[in-house]
Amino acid sequence: MSSDGIPGPDSEVALRVKAMESLLLEKGLVESSAIDALIDMFENRLGPWNGAQVVARAWTDPEYKAWLLQDGTGAIADMGFDAVQGEDMVVVENTPQVHNIVVCTLCSCFPWATLGLPPVWYKSAPFRSRAASDPRGVLAEFGTEIGADTEVRVWDSNAELRYMVLPERPTGTDGLDAEALAKLVTRDSMIGVTKVAPPD
Amino acid sequence: MRKMLTVPDLAVPEQQAGAALPRDRGDPVFDEPWQGHTFAMVMSLYQDGHYSWAEWDDYLGYHIQAPGHFGGDDKPADEAADESHAGANYSRFLAECESDGARYYHYWQAAAEQLLDAMHLVPKAELDARVAAFAKAERGGPRFQAGQRVTVREIKREGHTHLPLYLRGITGEVESDKGLYMFPEMVSHGHDHAHNHDHADTDILQHVYCVQFAASDIWGEGSHNVHFNLWDYQLQPA
Numbered sequence: 001m002s003s004d005g006i007p008g009p010d011s012e013v014a015l016r017v018k019a020m021e022s023l024l025l026e027k028g029l030v031e032s033s034a035i036d037a038l039i040d041m042f043e044n045r046l047g048p049w050n051g052a053q054v055v056a057r058a059w060t061d062p063e064y065k066a067w068l069l070q071d072g073t074g075a076i077a078d079m080g081f082d083a084v085q086g087e088d089m090v091v092v093e094n095t096p097q098v099h100n101i102v103v104c105t106l107c108s109c110f111p112w113a114t115l116g117l118p119p120v121w122y123k124s125a126p127f128r129s130r131a132a133s134d135p136r137g138v139l140a141e142f143g144t145e146i147g148a149d150t151e152v153r154v155w156d157s158n159a160e161l162r163y164m165v166l167p168e169r170p171t172g173t174d175g176l177d178a179e180a181l182a183k184l185v186t187r188d189s190m191i192g193v194t195k196v197a198p199p200d
Numbered sequence: 201m202r203k204m205l206t207v208p209d210l211a212v213p214e215q216q217a218g219a220a221l222p223r224d225r226g227d228p229v230f231d232e233p234w235q236g237h238t239f240a241m242v243m244s245l246y247q248d249g250h251y252s253w254a255e256w257d258d259y260l261g262y263h264i265q266a267p268g269h270f271g272g273d274d275k276p277a278d279e280a281a282d283e284s285h286a287g288a289n290y291s292r293f294l295a296e297c298e299s300d301g302a303r304y305y306h307y308w309q310a311a312a313e314q315l316l317d318a319m320h321l322v323p324k325a326e327l328d329a330r331v332a333a334f335a336k337a338e339r340g341g342p343r344f345q346a347g348q349r350v351t352v353r354e355i356k357r358e359g360h361t362h363l364p365l366y367l368r369g370i371t372g373e374v375e376s377d378k379g380l381y382m383f384p385e386m387v388s389h390g391h392d393h394a395h396n397h398d399h400a401d402t403d404i405l406q407h408v409y410c411v412q413f414a415a416s417d418i419w420g421e422g423s424h425n426v427h428f429n430l431w432d433y434q435l436q437p438a
Contacts, residue, residue, distance in 0.1 A: 023330055039240050141294055159257050
């Protein structure tokens with residue numbers, strides 16, 4: 001371990017994790033089954049496919065969309081995706097006039113119920129610092145062009161309030177149902193760093 | 201006190217379920233098993249009410265607050281990016297993000313160690329001692345090899361033991377080394393307790409061997425073989 005307390009290589013930190021888990025198990029503070037269930041939940045149950053279903057429903061159901069934008073927590077829970085930590089959800093809508101981008105400048109708060117765990121870059125210091133100070137620059141890094149007359153809004157998530165973007169429905173999707181639309185929706189588009197591409 | 205996780209009832213669509221699902225630019229949620237374990241330990245303790253999420257955030261936020269604040273990355277940004285996105289049109293900025301983000305669970309573990317120490321759940325000295333014990337066990341290879349003859353030691357213990365007592369003094373053949381496992385006598389009786397008895401010098405993490413015994417050697421009759429998984433401590437060379 002280095003002087004700043006951060007474990008070094010993977011093999012070293014893996015050993016520290018194993019040692020900590022063995023002590024917690026012995027003390028009866030955690031149970032193996034609870035650890036396994038949590039890992040399974042985040043690997044297999046929570047993920048952007050949940051958010052994609054929320055987006056697709058909002059695109060096809062104006063009443064649901066109005067509910068989602070007014071009460072994100074309730075509308076998302078209606079899909080069966082309850083808050084993991086009791087956090088409240090706020091959904092912001094992208095339009096031709098406004099483009100929203102979500103960040104957690106202090107740590108890594110993320111809408112777990114709808115998007116799962118955040119991508120690697122979302123948790124990084126460069127993204128967290130620059131997304132807030134230079135969102136157009138960050139969007140360009142992701143290959144996302146935003147017109148000069150489009151307003152860019154940055155939303156800083158915290159542990160209590162977490163944001164998700166309702167992306168713009170792409171053109172050429174008039175004939176698609178919610179199930180087909182959900183397949184077009186990407187995780188990055190719900191963070192607001194990209195747009196949803198039209199179907200091939 | 202326990203705050204239950206509410207797992208969404210909605211089934212994961214079949215075409216999206218399973219390990220092949222792209223989640224993080226095609227990467228798995230946890231790159232390494234230890235990442236999932238440090239994440240889940242912090243979550244589980246939080247759910248059981250040992251601390252608030254805000255308290256945890258203070259520790260995690262401190263560790264990930266600034267780029268480069270906690271020392272360099274294992275790999276240069278370009279190299280890390282090249283590995284995961286070979287050939288992709290990938291900006292240098294995003295490569296830096298990936299490189300810093302790859303350290304996330306290192307920061308997470310460091311924050312967890314500090315919080316658990318501060319909360320008197322796992323004192324730092326206790327953790328460091330356990331880490332040293334594990335490191336020692338991993339450095340030493342298995343004492344016995346497949347095919348080697350071993351005899352079960354004449355272990356005398358009060359109370360429950362995980363050794364089938366009828367095997368004491370019986371000789372069998374090592375079928376395979378199963379790797380390192382926690383020695384249950386040390387775990388269930390506690391480290392301090394064990395020190396007062398016959399495990400004072402016993403490693404908490406030991407190789408477990410699958411040992412094959414002839415039934416006739418154990419019971420004096422029978423033509424079959426019986427396999428037992430036994431800890432290093434329980435065996436001696438025949």
